[in-house]
Amino acid sequence: MTRAPGPVSALQAALTAEHAAVYGYGVVGAHLAGGRQDRATSDWVAHQQARDTLEAMLQARGATPVAAAVAYRLPVQVRNPAQAASLAVLLEERITTAYLGLVAVDTPAVRTLGAQQVQASALRAAYWRGSTVAFPGLPASALATRRRSGS
Amino acid sequence: MAANPTRRVVLAAAALLPLAAASGCGSVDVLATPPSEGPAVRLLRSAIAAEQTMIAHYGTVLRGAHGGGADLTAELEPLLAEHRAHLAQLQSRLVIPAGSAASTQPSPSPSGRAATAPAVPTAPAAAVAFLKNAEQAAATALLTRLVTAPASLAQLFASISASEATHVPVLDVVASRAGRAG
Numbered sequence: 001m002t003r004a005p006g007p008v009s010a011l012q013a014a015l016t017a018e019h020a021a022v023y024g025y026g027v028v029g030a031h032l033a034g035g036r037q038d039r040a041t042s043d044w045v046a047h048q049q050a051r052d053t054l055e056a057m058l059q060a061r062g063a064t065p066v067a068a069a070v071a072y073r074l075p076v077q078v079r080n081p082a083q084a085a086s087l088a089v090l091l092e093e094r095i096t097t098a099y100l101g102l103v104a105v106d107t108p109a110v111r112t113l114g115a116q117q118v119q120a121s122a123l124r125a126a127y128w129r130g131s132t133v134a135f136p137g138l139p140a141s142a143l144a145t146r147r148r149s150g151s
Numbered sequence: 152m153a154a155n156p157t158r159r160v161v162l163a164a165a166a167l168l169p170l171a172a173a174s175g176c177g178s179v180d181v182l183a184t185p186p187s188e189g190p191a192v193r194l195l196r197s198a199i200a201a202e203q204t205m206i207a208h209y210g211t212v213l214r215g216a217h218g219g220g221a222d223l224t225a226e227l228e229p230l231l232a233e234h235r236a237h238l239a240q241l242q243s244r245l246v247i248p249a250g251s252a253a254s255t256q257p258s259p260s261p262s263g264r265a266a267t268a269p270a271v272p273t274a275p276a277a278a279v280a281f282l283k284n285a286e287q288a289a290a291t292a293l294l295t296r297l298v299t300a301p302a303s304l305a306q307l308f309a310s311i312s313a314s315e316a317t318h319v320p321v322l323d324v325v326a327s328r329a330g331r332a333g
Contacts, residue, residue, distance in 0.1 A: 096313070103309045104302040115294050115309040122313035123320070132317040134233040135240070138310045142303075143240060 007110045008063045010101040011054055014114070017098035018051040019068035024091045027074060031084035040088065043124050047095075050117060057110070085128045092125035096137030191304060194296050195244055198308060201289055202238040205315075208285055209234065211271045212278040223275060226325045227282075230318050237311045244304065276330035283322035290315040 025044035032040050055065040075090050076083060099121060102114025122136035135143060209231040213224060272278045293312035297305040 100306045100309060103297065103306050106302070108298050111298060111305060112294070115297055115305075115312065118309045119290065119294075119313045119316045122310075122317050126317040126320070132230065132233060132314060132321060134236040134314050135307075135310045136313040136317070138306065142306070 007102075007105050007107050008058065008061055010105050010114075011058050011061075011110070012063070012066050013101050014095075014098040014117075015051060015054040015058065015066055017095045018047055018054060019066070020072050021047040021091045021095055022051060023068065023072045024074065024087055027078050028084045028088045028091075031078055032081050036081065036085075039127065040084075043088070046120065046124070050120075053113070057113075088128040089125050092121045092128065093137065095121040096125065097139070100137045190299065191301050192245070194300050194308075195241060195304065198293065198296060198311070199238065199241045199245075201292060202234055202241060202311075205285060205289055206231065206234050206238060208271055208282060212282055215271070215273050215275075215278060223279065223325065223329065226321075227279075230321065233314055233318075237314065240307065241311075244307070275332070276326050279322050279326040279329050283319055283326060286315045286318040286322060290319070 022044065025040055025047060029037055029040035029044060058065045074087060076087050078084050078087050096118055099114045099117040102110050103118065105111055105114070118137055122133075125136065126132045209227060213227055213231070272281050290312045293308045293315070297308035297312070300308060
């Protein structure tokens with residue numbers, strides 16, 4: 001029989017994404033100035049806090065939190081402010097999807113944290129993207145449309 | 152199926168496969184703990200009713216804004232389109248057999264707001280602020296609904312909740328612009 005996703009594996013996946021975001025926002029902020037750099041800094045702090053929360057939740061479950069890598073291969077080259085914003089969007093979209101993994105966990109505290117972080121990361125992504133999306137974090141494959149047979 | 156034979160509405164089983172945690176964790180599914188259909192259908196129906204209410208609010212504001220001379224269409228239409236996508240996705244998770252009574256009935260347990268909804272303000276800035284508050288309330292309500300939902304429905308609710316939360320700062324900007332224009 002298959003099992004519901006365990007909290008530990010979902011928490012580790014989210015932590016992995018947070019480690020990457022903490023690294024990535026360092027790059028994002030380095031290419032911005034003024035108010036947008038301030039925004040990148042506050043987002044960077046938010047990811048550090050989220051990372052700490054996940055590590056504490058894992059430790060409370062007797063698990064060893066995954067460690068950050070020394071460096072990460074960035075999904076896009078960053079040489080100017082527009083590319084920095086694009087990187088922030090990509091980082092946030094990955095984070096959103098990772099936290100949707102927590103939402104699938106049956107433990108209410110884990111699920112609620114996941115849903116709150118899905119909101120928070122979607123808000124940050126919308127800021128950097130400059131627009132909103134209908135289904136933050138959900139891949140197209142999760143949105144297969146089906147017509148109601150009654151209409 | 153042991154389901155009540157009079158129940159004409161079931162969750163679309165194929166749509167219930169949850170999204171696996173995407174960041175490298177292995178196969179994830181929740182097939183061992185199928186949801187009981189009754190509560191899940193009620194949650195889905197209340198979410199559908201909430202989206203229908205929101206879409207109606209946008210329609211009211213857009214009609215009023217046209218009449219008032221402050222055309223907010225360009226700013227509100229993209230948000231409204233996302234709500235229509237939410238509604239379509241939520242409705243796609245209910246299977247309603249052709250000709251069944253359920254297909255024409257209104258939701259039996261809507262959030263209650265439809266009946267008691269306050270009137271949408273007519274002044275553009277106030278109308279947009281009304282939408283902003285409605286978005287925030289809807290996003291928060293979904294956070295509550297998803298706690299007891301089956302995993303895949305909870306993920307859809309979380310994503311829609313996040314989308315609605317991102318509408319709030321957009322509407323904040325539109326409201327202050329409409330306030331200056333008016």
